[in-house]
Amino acid sequence: MEAVLGLLVISAGVSHCLETSCDARQNGCQCYGALGGTVYLQLVTDATIYDELSFYKGSTGAETEILRMKKDIWVIRDTRIKDRVHFFINNGTFRLNNTRSTDSGEYRLETFNSEGKSSGIRGLKLFIEAPVSSPQLSSECLSHGEMRVSCSSEGDGPQYSWNLDGQTLRDTEASADDETNTITLKKGLSGDLTCTVRNHISSDTVSSRISHCPGLIYVNCTLSNGTKVSEWVNTIGNTLCIESTTVATVTESPISKTSTGLETSCDARQNGCQCYGALGGTVYLQLVTDATIYDELSFYKGSTGAETEILRMKKDIWVIRDTRIKDRVHFFINNGTFRLNNTRSTDSGEYRLETFNSEGKSSGIRGLKLFIEAPVSSPQLSSECLSHGEMRVSCSSEGDGPQYSWNLDGQTLRDTEASADDETNTITLKKGLSGDLTCTVRNHISSDTVSSRISHCPGLIYVNCTLSNGTKVSEWVNTIGNTLCIESTTVATVTESPISKTSTGSGFNVFVYFQLAEVFILLTICLGSYWFYKKKTCPQEQDDGQ
Structure with a gap:
C-alpha cells in the first residue's frame, strides 16, 4: 500500500510528493505549496450548498477562470492545468498536483445564488516555494580566537536559528550577521551546536560537536596586586598569569588542527567514572586538576593483574610507555588531561590512575571505564499504511546504541496517538493523524534529527453525524466497507479524504449508490403491487363478461 509521506530532507530544489494544505475559507488568506508537490486549498466547507461557483487565477481584469461548478457538476475551464487539478465537492477542496512556480499568484472565488447573482467573493494568494535542503555546517577560526560558523541550505526564503547544548545562544556568546546563517562564537566556547533552517514548506536540522579554536589557553589566577584573572587568551603574546608571584592554573589548549572526527571530553577525577569517545575521533580524559602537584603518577589500561602501563610521569616529565599508541596520545601536565586521538574500538576498556608521594608510596588510586562508540548517522524515515488505516513509520540510523524519540508538530506523541515497539525506532500512528513528524536519534556521542510532513493513509474518510437512534459518530473510517453515517435518517457530514493521491471521491459514491438502491x-x-392488483381483478372481469 502506498505510504503518504513527504520527506523534508530534500537535496534538490524540487520536492516530489510533498503535500501541504491551507484553509482558504477566509478572505485574504496566504497559502503555501511545495514546488513539485501537491497543495490542497479548502475554498468552502461544502460546495453542494451553492447553486454555482467559479474559481479564478490572476488579478482583477486579467484573470482566467480555472473552475466552474453548477448544480453539483464541476468543470475545469483552464485546459493548461486540467490534468493537474481535482475538486472535492463535498468538502469544497481544490487540489493542485505537480506544482510549478507559475502557479504562484492571486486567486479569487465567487459564489452565486439560484438566480445567478453573486453571493460572495473571496481572494487568496498562493506562494509556491522550494523546500529547504539538508543544511551543512562549516567553520573557521578568526585572528582573535573567535570561531565563525556558517549554516548553508538551498530552498526559498530559508530562516535560521541556533542553539548550543540545547539552549538558545545569548548575545554574550555569539553575534550573528543580518541573514543569521552565519554566527561568530566568542573565544573558548564548546559544545553541541545546532542549526535549524526552515521556510513555509519544511524544516531541517544539523548538529555538530565544536571545540574552541587551537592556539588558546585558559588562564585563571590572582596576580600579585590582588587582581583576579579568568579568561581565554591567545597563547602567542600572552602576558597574563605568567608572573612568578601569581597563583595560577593555565590550561594549555588541547585542540589540534589535525584532529579528525568528533571530539569528546570527560571529567575522570572521581573514582568509577564512565567516559565515552567517538570512534575515529578524539577523547580528552581529565585525570587530575594539576599533575604538577604530584611527585609521580602512572596510568594503566586493563583489569588488575593484566594491565599495561600507558603513561608514567615523574618530576613533571612524562613518558608514553605503551609504544603501540605512542603516536596517538598526549598528556597536558598543567591540567592533568590525557588526550587520545584516532580512537579505535580496542581503546574501550578499564583504566586505572595511581599517584605517588615523594617517598614513592601510593597516595591514591582511581579507576574509570572508557567506551568507544560509533556516532549515530543521519536518520532516514520510511512508512507504510496498514490494513486498518494506521501508518507504521520507521526511523533508521547507524551507530552504537541509538536511542529514538518522536514528536508531532513539536509535541511528544501521546499513547492515544501512537504505539511504539520495544526499540522505539518504529511507531504506529493511529488513523487520521497528520502533521510534522520528527524523529531524533542519539547515543552517548552524538545526535541527529529528521522531520517529515505526514498525511493520513489513502482510502480513509472522516464521518461526523448523529444516527437515528441519537448516537453521535465522529471518527476516521475506511471508505471500503463503511456502514457509518449512510442512513437516510442521519444528520451527517462525511468528509472525503482530500490528501490521497488515489482518491476518486468514493465517499460521495456511497450516497449515490444508496439513493439508487x-x-x-x-x-x-x-x-409488485400492480401485479397483485391485476391478478385479483382479472377473474372478476371475466365473470361479468359471461
Whole structure:
C-alpha cells in the first residue's frame, strides 16, 4: 500500500510528493505549496450548498477562470492545468498536483445564488516555494580566537536559528550577521551546536560537536596586586598569569588542527567514572586538576593483574610507555588531561590512575571505564499504511546504541496517538493523524534529527453525524466497507479524504449508490403491487363478461 509521506530532507530544489494544505475559507488568506508537490486549498466547507461557483487565477481584469461548478457538476475551464487539478465537492477542496512556480499568484472565488447573482467573493494568494535542503555546517577560526560558523541550505526564503547544548545562544556568546546563517562564537566556547533552517514548506536540522579554536589557553589566577584573572587568551603574546608571584592554573589548549572526527571530553577525577569517545575521533580524559602537584603518577589500561602501563610521569616529565599508541596520545601536565586521538574500538576498556608521594608510596588510586562508540548517522524515515488505516513509520540510523524519540508538530506523541515497539525506532500512528513528524536519534556521542510532513493513509474518510437512534459518530473510517453515517435518517457530514493521491471521491459514491438502491426498492414495490392488483381483478372481469 502506498505510504503518504513527504520527506523534508530534500537535496534538490524540487520536492516530489510533498503535500501541504491551507484553509482558504477566509478572505485574504496566504497559502503555501511545495514546488513539485501537491497543495490542497479548502475554498468552502461544502460546495453542494451553492447553486454555482467559479474559481479564478490572476488579478482583477486579467484573470482566467480555472473552475466552474453548477448544480453539483464541476468543470475545469483552464485546459493548461486540467490534468493537474481535482475538486472535492463535498468538502469544497481544490487540489493542485505537480506544482510549478507559475502557479504562484492571486486567486479569487465567487459564489452565486439560484438566480445567478453573486453571493460572495473571496481572494487568496498562493506562494509556491522550494523546500529547504539538508543544511551543512562549516567553520573557521578568526585572528582573535573567535570561531565563525556558517549554516548553508538551498530552498526559498530559508530562516535560521541556533542553539548550543540545547539552549538558545545569548548575545554574550555569539553575534550573528543580518541573514543569521552565519554566527561568530566568542573565544573558548564548546559544545553541541545546532542549526535549524526552515521556510513555509519544511524544516531541517544539523548538529555538530565544536571545540574552541587551537592556539588558546585558559588562564585563571590572582596576580600579585590582588587582581583576579579568568579568561581565554591567545597563547602567542600572552602576558597574563605568567608572573612568578601569581597563583595560577593555565590550561594549555588541547585542540589540534589535525584532529579528525568528533571530539569528546570527560571529567575522570572521581573514582568509577564512565567516559565515552567517538570512534575515529578524539577523547580528552581529565585525570587530575594539576599533575604538577604530584611527585609521580602512572596510568594503566586493563583489569588488575593484566594491565599495561600507558603513561608514567615523574618530576613533571612524562613518558608514553605503551609504544603501540605512542603516536596517538598526549598528556597536558598543567591540567592533568590525557588526550587520545584516532580512537579505535580496542581503546574501550578499564583504566586505572595511581599517584605517588615523594617517598614513592601510593597516595591514591582511581579507576574509570572508557567506551568507544560509533556516532549515530543521519536518520532516514520510511512508512507504510496498514490494513486498518494506521501508518507504521520507521526511523533508521547507524551507530552504537541509538536511542529514538518522536514528536508531532513539536509535541511528544501521546499513547492515544501512537504505539511504539520495544526499540522505539518504529511507531504506529493511529488513523487520521497528520502533521510534522520528527524523529531524533542519539547515543552517548552524538545526535541527529529528521522531520517529515505526514498525511493520513489513502482510502480513509472522516464521518461526523448523529444516527437515528441519537448516537453521535465522529471518527476516521475506511471508505471500503463503511456502514457509518449512510442512513437516510442521519444528520451527517462525511468528509472525503482530500490528501490521497488515489482518491476518486468514493465517499460521495456511497450516497449515490444508496439513493439508487432506494429507487430500485420503490420500483420493485410498485411493480409488485400492480401485479397483485391485476391478478385479483382479472377473474372478476371475466365473470361479468359471461
